[in-house]
Structure formats: structure tokens, C-alpha cells
Amino acid sequence: MSFSIAPEFVEKRNAAERSALDDDYAALGRRLARRGVDIEAMTTTVAAFAVAIPTWGVGTGGTRFARFPGPGEPRGILDKLDDCATIQQLVRATPTVSPHFPWDKSTDFGALRQAAAARGLAFDAVNSNTFQDQAGQKHSYKFGSLSHVDRATREQAVAHNVECIEIGKKLGSKALTVWIADGSNFAGQSNLTAALDRYLDAMRAVYAALPDDWTVFLEHKMYEPAFYSTVISDWGTSFAAAQELGPKALCLVDLGHHAPNVNIEQIVARLIRFKKLAGFHFNDSKYGDDDLDAGSVDPFRLFLVFNELIDAAQRKAPGFAPAYMLDQSHNVTDPVESLMASAIELQRAYTQALLVDRAALAHAQETNDALGAHSELKRAFTADVSPILAMARLRSGGAIDPIATYRASGYRAEKGKERPPQAAGSAGIV
Ligand code: LRH
Numbered sequence: 001m002s003f004s005i006a007p008e009f010v011e012k013r014n015a016a017e018r019s020a021l022d023d024d025y026a027a028l029g030r031r032l033a034r035r036g037v038d039i040e041a042m043t044t045t046v047a048a049f050a051v052a053i054p055t056w057g058v059g060t061g062g063t064r065f066a067r068f069p070g071p072g073e074p075r076g077i078l079d080k081l082d083d084c085a086t087i088q089q090l091v092r093a094t095p096t097v098s099p100h101f102p103w104d105k106s107t108d109f110g111a112l113r114q115a116a117a118a119r120g121l122a123f124d125a126v127n128s129n130t131f132q133d134q135a136g137q138k139h140s141y142k143f144g145s146l147s148h149v150d151r152a153t154r155e156q157a158v159a160h161n162v163e164c165i166e167i168g169k170k171l172g173s174k175a176l177t178v179w180i181a182d183g184s185n186f187a188g189q190s191n192l193t194a195a196l197d198r199y200l201d202a203m204r205a206v207y208a209a210l211p212d213d214w215t216v217f218l219e220h221k222m223y224e225p226a227f228y229s230t231v232i233s234d235w236g237t238s239f240a241a242a243q244e245l246g247p248k249a250l251c252l253v254d255l256g257h258h259a260p261n262v263n264i265e266q267i268v269a270r271l272i273r274f275k276k277l278a279g280f281h282f283n284d285s286k287y288g289d290d291d292l293d294a295g296s297v298d299p300f301r302l303f304l305v306f307n308e309l310i311d312a313a314q315r316k317a318p319g320f321a322p323a324y325m326l327d328q329s330h331n332v333t334d335p336v337e338s339l340m341a342s343a344i345e346l347q348r349a350y351t352q353a354l355l356v357d358r359a360a361l362a363h364a365q366e367t368n369d370a371l372g373a374h375s376e377l378k379r380a381f382t383a384d385v386s387p388i389l390a391m392a393r394l395r396s397g398g399a400i401d402p403i404a405t406y407r408a409s410g411y412r413a414e415k416g417k418e419r420p421p422q423a424a425g426s427a428g429i430v
């Protein structure tokens with residue numbers, strides 16, 4: 001029998017923490033009421049916040065140098081779903097899972113959909129993978145995939161994406177995320193324009209395979225694994241490609257895929273304005289695509305992104321329906337803990353952005369009161385909304401303190417007994 005945390009265990013822990021939470025919640029409620037904010041309405045809104053968990057995030061991640069698996073590593077998609085279900089059990093903000101193929105390959109996707117449903121989960125956008133060669137693969141992706149100079153290799157990559165759409169249909173997904181590693185390491189190695197044209201030509205074939213109610217998310221990335229040029233390197237190229245492909249093509253923003261100090265919240269505002277924002281791969285970074293826990297390096301930047309999202313939601317921006325997903329690599333932490341903490345940091349930024357007094361902000365902007373405007377944002381960002389997040393979890397059947405409850409449950413140790421240890425040493429993200 002596979003170990004799972006007993007609901008009674010969570011209830012018992014919550015009971016011990018309930019009165020402190022009630023105190024903090026009441027105090028925050030009084031403070032917000034003085035600002036004309038109804039904490040009850042806020043908590044109801046926050047309880048509906050949801051972000052998808054990446055299946056590749058529940059196993060220990062690694063870098064090109066090494067990967068150090070921990071105890072109880074998931075052996076396959078069903079173990080990954082067990083870990084995702086535990087995250088949802090305690091945090092109540094992660095009801096969907098974003099799979100990656102062929103990493104999450106299965107012999108029966110209908111059964112996999114039921115296995116997820118039995119754990120209270122559903123599938124979000126599916127991710128294709130033409131950045132690694134699979135055993136027995138006819139054409140290598142060493143020099144690219146959808147933009148490869150060789151037509152047969154491009155067709156192989158198109159076929160894989162079409163297969164991912166077919167799998168997604170069986171899983172109940174409604175979107176395909178396409179990130180390609182295609183690029184070059186030397187000036188002159190690749191014809192920069194021809195490479196993009198080959199990509200667009202191949203993506204038209206992928207686009208044509210999309211069901212009417214599906215979308216395709218183009219994911220740009222400045223560099224890595226290519227270190228001189230990347231075919232879809234920035235939001236401008238992604239946007240132009242999505243424009244050219246059609247209304248079902250949108251642009252996904254992975255926070256780690258930009259040069260340091262790029263104004264990502266403005267990129268988000270632009271993609272919203274042009275009705276091409278697909279959604280996000282949330283994480284954090286200090287240098288490159290570090291895939292660190294969301295909100296762990298620059299929580300103010302995360303808040304500023306959500307400030308744009310709430311502004312768009314409140315003015316009912318046309319075509320605004322972003323998909324929220326995490327995309328992280330947990331190299332030195334328990335992935336379940338990191339994913340819970342990250343989902344909570346997203347919910348925190350979302351709640352703080354809801355606290356922005358948009359009328360006061362607009363007035364300060366209209367009167368060029370720079371500091372007044374900035375202070376409106378800082379006032380929201382510096383609000384400790386933890387009682388709202390905890391109360392939203394409690395009322396949704398989760399844990400007041402998910403990480404403490406998880407650690408006290410012994411879940412990881414139990415999985416360490418159930419799941420044989422993995423050999424150390426293989427490098428790479430998964
Ligand atoms: C590329 C990326 C992409 C995934 C991969 C695991 O860096 O962000 O979204 O396919 O990570």
C-alpha cells in the first residue's frame with residue numbers, strides 16, 4: 001500500500017495552529033478594513049488561485065555537472081502523481097499537472113487520466129521534447145529540430161509534436177507547449193533567417209494539427225543549450241511567430257529565459273495588450289535559466305508581474321486567460337517542499353497585487369506623482385498576507401502550515417522505503 005498523509009493527521013495539526021491563525025486573521029482583517037478591503041471577499045478570491053505543477057519538478061533536478069537524487073525519487077508518472085497529489089492535499093492551489101513527453105510516457109493515457117482524477121488532479125498543457133534524442137530515434141536533434149536544415153529531421157519533430165497533441169487529447173489537456181533548443185554556437189554556423197523560416201514552416205504543420213479548442217504556447221529563451229544564437233530567443237520573435245501562425249498560437253513567458261534585469265513585467269503587459277499572452281513558467285533566477293524556486297531571489301519582480309496580471313483581469317483585457325505553471329529544478333531541496341513553497345509564493349504575490357489601490361495608483365500616475373504611485377505598489381507588496389493564504393488553505397481542506405505538516409508526516413522517509421534508491425551521478429535536469 002503506497003503511503004499517503006492521512007486527512008486526520010492534517011486536521012490534528014491544524015487544530016493546534018487554529019487559534020493563532022484566527023488571531024492573525026482578525027488583526028489583518030481590521031487593518032484591511034481600514035483600507036476599505038473586505039478580508040473575507042479577498043480570501044474567497046485567493047482560495048480560487050491555481051497553478052500547475054510540472055511533472056519533471058517532483059524529482060530531484062540537476063545541472064550539466066551532476067544530479068544528486070534524494071530518498072524516495074519518483075520512479076515514473078504514477079509516483080509523480082502521488083507527490084503532486086500530496087502537494088495539492090496540503091496547499092490546495094495546484095489542482096493540475098503539466099506533463100512532458102516522452103519523460104511521462106505511458107502505455108494507456110486513458111488510464112493515466114483516471115489515475116490523476118483518482119488523486120484529485122487533472123492535466124494542464126502538455127510539453128513536447130525535441131531537445132533530446134530518444135533511443136532508436138532515426139534523426140538526431142544535435143543540430144536542431146523544427147528548424148533543422150534536414151527536412152526529414154523537421155518532419156520527425158513535427159510528428160512528435162502532433163503525437164503530443166494526440167496524447168493530450170486523451171489526457172483532457174487543451175494546450176501544447178513548444179520549447180525548442182534550436183540555435184548555434186558559432187557566428188556563421190546557422191543562417192539566422194533561414195532557420196526561423198524553417199521553424200515557421202514546421203510550426204504551421206503543428207498548428208494545423210491543433211483541435212479547434214486548443215492553443216499552442218511558444219516558449220522563448222535567450223540562450224542555453226545554444227550559446228551564440230537561439231531561434232526563438234526573445235518575446236519579439238515569439239510574438240511575431242505567433243502572429244504569423246494564427247489566433248491559436250500564443251506566447252509563454254518562462255521568467256528565467258531573459259537576460260538579467262530585463263523588465264519582464266513590461267513584456268507581460270505588452271503580450272496582454274496584443275492578446276498573445278499564453279501564460280507562464282514561474283520560477284526565479286539570479287544569473288541565467290537557474291530554475292530556482294519562485295519568489296526565492298526577487299519576490300518584488302514576481303509581485304510586479306502579478307500587478308500587471310491583476311490590472312488586466314480587473315479591466316477585463318480582451319483575450320486575457322493566462323495559464324499558470326511552475327517550471328523549476330530542485331537540486332538541493334525536497335522537490336515537494338519547494339513546489340509547495342513556490343505555489344504559496346505565487347499565491348502571495350497574487351494576493352498582494354489584489355491589495356493594490358488601483359484608483360489611487362491611477363490618480364498618482366495621471367498626476368505624475370512618481371513616488372505616490374510607487375508607494376501604492378510598495379504598500380501592497382509589504383503587506384503580510386500570510387493569514388489570508390493560510391485561511392484559504394484551511395477552508396479548502398488544506399494545511400495551515402504545509403511544510404511543517406509535510407515534514408511531521410514522514411512522507412519522504414516513507415517514500416524512501418517504498419521507492420528503491422536511484423543511482424547517483426547522471427547529470428542533467430531530470
Ligand atoms: C527550457 C524549459 C522548457 C522545458 C524545460 C524542462 O529551459 O524551460 O519549458 O521543456 O525547461
Ligand code: MN
Nearest residue numbers: 219254281327
Ligand atoms: Mn520553461
